[in-house]
Amino acid sequence: MVDGERLWKRLSELAEIGKREEGGVARFSFTPEERAAKNLVASYMEEANLAVREDAAGNLSGRREGRDPDAPAVLIGSHVDSVSNGGDFDGPLGVLGGIEVLQTIDEEGVQTDRPVEVVAFTDEEGARFSLGMIGSRALTGMLSREDLRHEDRDGVPIEQAMRDAGLDPEKVGDAARSPASLAAYLELHIEQGKVLEGEGLPVGVVTGIAGPVWLRLSFSGEAGHAGTTPMGSRRDALAAAAEVMGIVEEEAASTGSTVGTVGQIEVRPGGINIIPGGVELSLDLRDIDEAVRDRAEGRIRERAEEACGRRGIGLSFGELQRLPPAPCSEEIRASIAAACEREGIRPYALPSGAGHDGMHVAELCPMGMIFVRSKDGISHNPKEWSSREDCETGCKILYLTVLDLAGQT
Ligand code: HGY
Ligand code: MN
Ligand code: MN
Numbered sequence: 001m002v003d004g005e006r007l008w009k010r011l012s013e014l015a016e017i018g019k020r021e022e023g024g025v026a027r028f029s030f031t032p033e034e035r036a037a038k039n040l041v042a043s044y045m046e047e048a049n050l051a052v053r054e055d056a057a058g059n060l061s062g063r064r065e066g067r068d069p070d071a072p073a074v075l076i077g078s079h080v081d082s083v084s085n086g087g088d089f090d091g092p093l094g095v096l097g098g099i100e101v102l103q104t105i106d107e108e109g110v111q112t113d114r115p116v117e118v119v120a121f122t123d124e125e126g127a128r129f130s131l132g133m134i135g136s137r138a139l140t141g142m143l144s145r146e147d148l149r150h151e152d153r154d155g156v157p158i159e160q161a162m163r164d165a166g167l168d169p170e171k172v173g174d175a176a177r178s179p180a181s182l183a184a185y186l187e188l189h190i191e192q193g194k195v196l197e198g199e200g201l202p203v204g205v206v207t208g209i210a211g212p213v214w215l216r217l218s219f220s221g222e223a224g225h226a227g228t229t230p231m232g233s234r235r236d237a238l239a240a241a242a243e244v245m246g247i248v249e250e251e252a253a254s255t256g257s258t259v260g261t262v263g264q265i266e267v268r269p270g271g272i273n274i275i276p277g278g279v280e281l282s283l284d285l286r287d288i289d290e291a292v293r294d295r296a297e298g299r300i301r302e303r304a305e306e307a308c309g310r311r312g313i314g315l316s317f318g319e320l321q322r323l324p325p326a327p328c329s330e331e332i333r334a335s336i337a338a339a340c341e342r343e344g345i346r347p348y349a350l351p352s353g354a355g356h357d358g359m360h361v362a363e364l365c366p367m368g369m370i371f372v373r374s375k376d377g378i379s380h381n382p383k384e385w386s387s388r389e390d391c392e393t394g395c396k397i398l399y400l401t402v403l404d405l406a407g408q409t
Contacts, residue, residue: 001104001396001399002100002101002104002392002395002396002399003100003103003104004388004389004391004392004395006100006103007096007097007100007391007392007395008388008391008392010044010096010099010100011088011089011092011093011096011391012088013040014037014040014041014080014088014092014096015088015092017033017036017037017040018033018034018036018037018082020085022085022382023382024084024085024086024087024381024382025082025085025086025087025088025382026082026084026085026086027080027081027082027086028081028082028084028127028128028152029058029081029122029123029125029127029128029129029134029161030058030122030123030128030158030161030162030164030165030167031128034080034081035165037080037081038054038058038060038080038120041060041080041095041096041099041120042060042062044096044099045060045062045099045118047103048062048064048099048100048102048103048106049064049103049106050062050063050064050099050102050118051063051064051065055138055174055175056138056167056168056171056172056173056174056175057122057134057135057138057139057143057167057172057175058122058135058162058165058167059119059120059121059122059135059138059139059175060119060120061117061118061119061120062099062102062117062118062119063115063116063117064102064105064106064112064115064116064117065115066111066112066113066114066115066116066406066407067111067112067113067407068113068114069115071113071114071115071183072114072180072181072182072183072365073114073115073116073117073181073182073183074112074114074115074116074117074183074184074185074186074402074405074406075116075117075118075119075182075184075185075186075361075365076094076097076098076101076102076116076117076118076119076185076186076187076188076398076402077094077095077098077118077119077120077121077136077185077186077187077357077358077361078091078092078093078094078095078097078098078120078121078124078187078188078189078356078357079091079094079095079120079121079122079123079124079125079135079357080092080095080120081122081123081124081125081127082125082127083125083127083380084127085381085382086125086127086380086381086382086384087378087379087380087381087382087383087384087385088384088385089190089372089374089379089384089385089386089391090189090190090192090379090380090384091120091124091125091189093188093189093190093372093386093391093394094187094188094189095118095119095120097188097391097394097395097398098118098119098186098188098398099118100395100399101116101118101395101398101399101402102116102118104399105399105402105403110403110408111408112402112403112406112407112408113406113407113408114183114405114406114407115406116402116406119135121133121134121135121136121139121357122134122135122138123135124136124356124357126214126321128152128161129150129151129152129158129161130150130214130216130282130320131147131150131158131320131321132214132321132355133355133357133359133360134147134158135175135357136357136358136359136360136361137360138172138175138176139175139176139177139360139361139364140176140177140360140361140363140364141173141176142360142363143172143175145159145169148162148169148172150320177364178364179364179365182361182364182365183365183366183405183406184329184332184365184366184367184368184405185358185361185362185364185365185366185367185368186332186367186368186369186370186398186401186402186405187356187357187358187367187368187369187370188369188370188372188394188395188397188398189352189354189356189369189370189371189372190371190372190373190374190379190384190386191204191350191352191371191372191373191374191377192353192354192374192377192379192380192384193350193353193354193374193377193379194374194376194377195350195377196348196350196371196372196373196374197373197374197375197376197377199348201345201346201348201373202345202372202373202389202390202393202394203340203345203370203371203372203373203390203393203394203397204348204349204350204370204371204373205328205333205336205337205340205347205348205349205350205368205370205371206328206333206349206350206351206352206368206369206370206371207327207328207333207349207350207351208288208325208326208327208328208351208352209288209325209326209328209351209352209354209355209356209358209359209369210259210286210287210288210293210325210351210352210353210354210355211286211287211288211290211293211322211323211324211325211326211359212284212285212286212321212322212323212355213283213284213285213286213293213297213319213321213322213323214282214283214284214319214320214321214322215282215283215285215317215318215319215320216280216281216282216283216317216318216319216320217241217244217280217281217282217283217304217315217316217317217318218278218279218280218314218315218316218317218318219237219238219240219241219244219278219279219280219281219308219313219314219315220237220277220278220313220314220315221234221235221236221237221240221275221276221277221278221311221312221313221314222234222235222275222277223268223269223274223275223276223277223278224274224275224277225273225274225275226272226273226274226275227273229275234275235275235277235311235312235313236275236276236311236313237267237268237276237277237278237279237313238267238276238279239276239311240279240307240308240311240313240315241265241279241281243307243311244281244300244303244304244307244308245262245281247300247303247304247307248260248261248262248283248285248300251296251299251300251303252285252296254296255287255292255295255296257287257288257289257292258285258286258287258292258293258296259284259285259286259287259353260283260284260285260286260296260300261283261284261285262281262282262283262284263282263284264280264281264282265279265280265281265282266279266280267279282320283300285297285300286353286355287325288325288351288353289325290324290325301317323355323359326358326359326362326367327362328358328367328368328369329366329367329368331366332366332367332368332401332405333349333368335368335401335404335405336368336370336397336401337349338400338404339396339397339400339401339404340397342400343393343396343397343400345393345397350371352369352371354379356369368401370394370397370398370401371394372386372390372391372393372394373386373387373390374386375387
């Protein structure tokens with residue numbers, strides 16, 4: 001069975017790469033930190049006797065052949081890039097858990113019918129370029145040249161960052177996989193919420209992944225002297241943005257299932273004694289029900305336009321990404337639930353509020369996810385933590401599910 005000690009040791013080693021003074025991790029795509037993380041993960045894949053390769057989008061994968069090398073593969077995946085000031089488990093648990101499963105299968109001399117692969121997808125988080133899931137988008141063939149023009153805060157486009165990392169953006173199409181080459185996609189991931197902790201369960205069976213819309217809102221008013229401009233004759237872009245942020249919170253909370261977050265704000269010119277003339281806001285809006293999300297978005301747009309009209313502020317919306325919710329495969333959910341029962345764990349079904357690469361891979365093959373309990377539900381924060389026991393339990397469930405889906409002879 002899987003070796004929890006080895007998994008925990010690797011999680012701790014990987015967590016040191018990109019570790020910041022203040023304790024968080026920063027491993028952005030196409031940076032030296034991410035390269036170092038991929039090199040370490042590649043060495044673990046070699047220790048597991050996997051055939052290691054990187055595709056044209058920088059996805060790093062290890063493959064173990066099955067009895068029938070032409071059979072569609074079972075793909076295990078996640079990511080090793082992080083958000084800024086991130087935690088140690090978001091992504092790495094899925095990649096290292098997948099390697100642990102394959103190393104265990106190899107050490108036990110088990111022959112599966114199907115090939116099994118584990119992949120570390122490029123740029124799942126979108127922390128550097130505000131796009132996200134670049135690697136899994138490329139796997140589906142849906143990563144466009146337009147996508148590669150998203151820039152980071154220094155104005156570096158993805159395509160340039162790829163070249164600097166030794167990749168040819170013209171060739172990302174080569175990373176596309178045909179649906180015929182994949183039988184199933186599985187991801188082990190921390191829950192990043194409090195549900196499993198509340199249920200007293202170490203693991204859960206994911207029902208589906210909420211669909212995110214990422215927008216950029218641009219407010220244009222008029223910069224002016226903070227001391228000489230009466231309150232009634234200002235066109236204060238930041239005051240307008242503040243009203244809209246309140247609208248986001250109100251409209252998201254009103255549905256009972258939608259979440260709305262303004263995570264980034266840029267104020268121009270940014271002087272203590274200058275009325276802000278321009279503001280850029282990000283908006284992350286999600287729901288497991290697409291219609292509910294889109295209605296909330298419509299209300300936010302309408303009320304924001306009214307508020308800015310009343311204030312004499314220009315408002316424009318830019319769309320960064322829009323993904324539909326992705327349901328998990330009933331067959332894979334049943335396989336994960338059976339593995340839970342086998343381990344004496346009550347199978348518990350729950351949705352994922354967080355986005356994952358499985359949203360794209362689900363376009364190629366049936367997708368399933370296993371959640372591991374998160375302490376206090378904290379994630380995207382250095383305090384993100386799951387116990388060694390729960391990580392091992394999650395890896396065991398992954399191992400049993402892989403053997404079921406890949407066919408064990
Ligand atoms: O944004 C998300 O939900 C994921 O962490 N990338
Ligand atoms: Mn994340
Ligand atoms: Mn993640």
